[in-house]
Amino acid sequence: MMNFEKIFKESKVKNVTGRYVTNEDVFPFLEQTVFKDEIKEIGKSVLNASIKMITIGHGKTKILMWSQMHGNESTTTKAVLDLIHFLEKSSDLSLSILKNCTLRIIPILNPDGAAAYTRINANKIDLNRDAQDRSQPESKILRAVYLDFKPDFCFNLHDQRTIFNVGKTNKPATVSFLAPAFNKERGMSASRDKSMQLIVAMNSVLQNYIPGQVGRYDDGFNSNCVGDAFQMLNTPTILFESGHYPEDYDREKTREFIFYSLLKGVETIVNNELDLYKVDSYFDIPENGKQFLDLIIYNTKSIATTHPEADSLGVLYKEVLKNGKVVFEPTIVDENNLDLFFAHKKLNLLINSDLEYVKSNMLLSDCLLGN
Incomplete structure (x- = not known):
């Protein structure tokens, strides 16, 4: 097996990090790549922001990738930049990909949503529910690229919330x-x-x-979802969802695993190895559950809180853009009877260090203590 960790360390685009990723982060990188002559503006967003695509390779097999269809889902954007950076470097695999594949990558399909850090576009439309109507310029652009390119595979790249667990386990998805x-x-x-065989390969x-x-x-x-719509057109389409890794709210570790997935997926296609992976194995991957909270706080009656009757509180973080940075604001979503939930972090207010953690965390202190 190839050394994915080593390859990632050599390929990571170090100046594009965190959750807030916009055209201003992506375009300077694209303009410095060895593939810069293959960058094309494919249209404009509602607010007249540029939507760009880069074409890499000259092979027969065609793969279309697009990221940030939802503007606040940036992890896969970082990973596709890492993939482009990998392809800049000469190696047996990169040369094979360039020879046998043509990749077309749209790093940010929804630049207005990316700038505002929202799921929707500037007209408040979810582009991933606009596959049939294609009422938005961004939806029309993606469909035009699809029809012109006639891809053999589509990679539909997204993020998912921290609530998801794997099956019924306490493992985050x-x-x-x-x-x-x-x-x-x-x-x-x-x-x-x-699509299923390729997922089995990446898994x-x-x-x-x-x-x-x-x-x-x-x-x-x-049918209004783009992945379903392209599958209806008989194009193998894979939905990628970047989720939570412990203590990784900036999703830099998850970015790494998405990079592994992209690299393995493209390698499997290039080497024509899909048949090494069984369709039935796809169904061995457990379905997502929705049992995670970001935080559970126990023994909250021991101090004066905004919920004085609750002995335990469940908290989810809301991602809010403030001064060009994503802030994770705690929101109390449940109280008591939290036995059915897992938590990415647990605090017990009878433990002094946990209590001090709450008091020193300004956003959490305001949420819990009402300061």
Whole structure:
């Protein structure tokens, strides 16, 4: 097996980090790559921001990737920049990819949403529910690229919330995948089989690094979702969902695992190795649960809190853009009866160090103590 950790360390674009990633972060990198002559403006957003695509390689097999369809889902954007940086360096694998594949990558499809750090575009439309109407300029741009390129594979790149666990376990869904359905019956087809096989290939690598932390996203059919729509057109499409890794709210570790997935996925396609992976193994990946809270605080009656009757409180963080930085604001979402939930962090206010942690954390202190 290739040394994914070493490759990532050599490929990571170190000046693009954190959760807030916009055109201003991405374009300077693109303009300095060895592939800069293959950058094309493919259209404008609602607010007239540039949407750019880069074409890499000259091979027969065509792969289309797009990220930040939801503006506040930036982890995969960082990972595709890392992939581009990897392809700049000469190696047996990179040369094979360039020879046998043509990649078209849209790093940020929704630049207005990225700038505002919102899921929706400037017209308050979820682009991933606009596949049929194509009412928005960004939706029209993606469909035009798809029709012109006629890809053999599509990589639909997203982030998911911290609430997801794998199956019924207390493992966070650090990475989740989906082979989208193409009909309400969630039937099987040649293109969906390929999507599943490719996911199995990527999961085979991830289990070496995050065992038990790979989930399978719900495959409920919605023709307005882009992945389902492209699967309906018989193009194998894979949904990537970047999730939580312990203590990694900036999603730099998750970025690494998405990079592994992208690299393994492209390698499997290039080497024509899909048939090494069984379709049935896709269903061995547990479905996502929704049992995680960011924080559970116990023995809250021991101090005066905003919820004086509660002995324990469940907290989720809300991502808020403030002064060009994403801030994680705590919000109390549940109280008492938290036995059905897992937590990314637990605090016991009878323990002095935990109490001091709450008091010293300004946002958490305001939420819990009402200061």
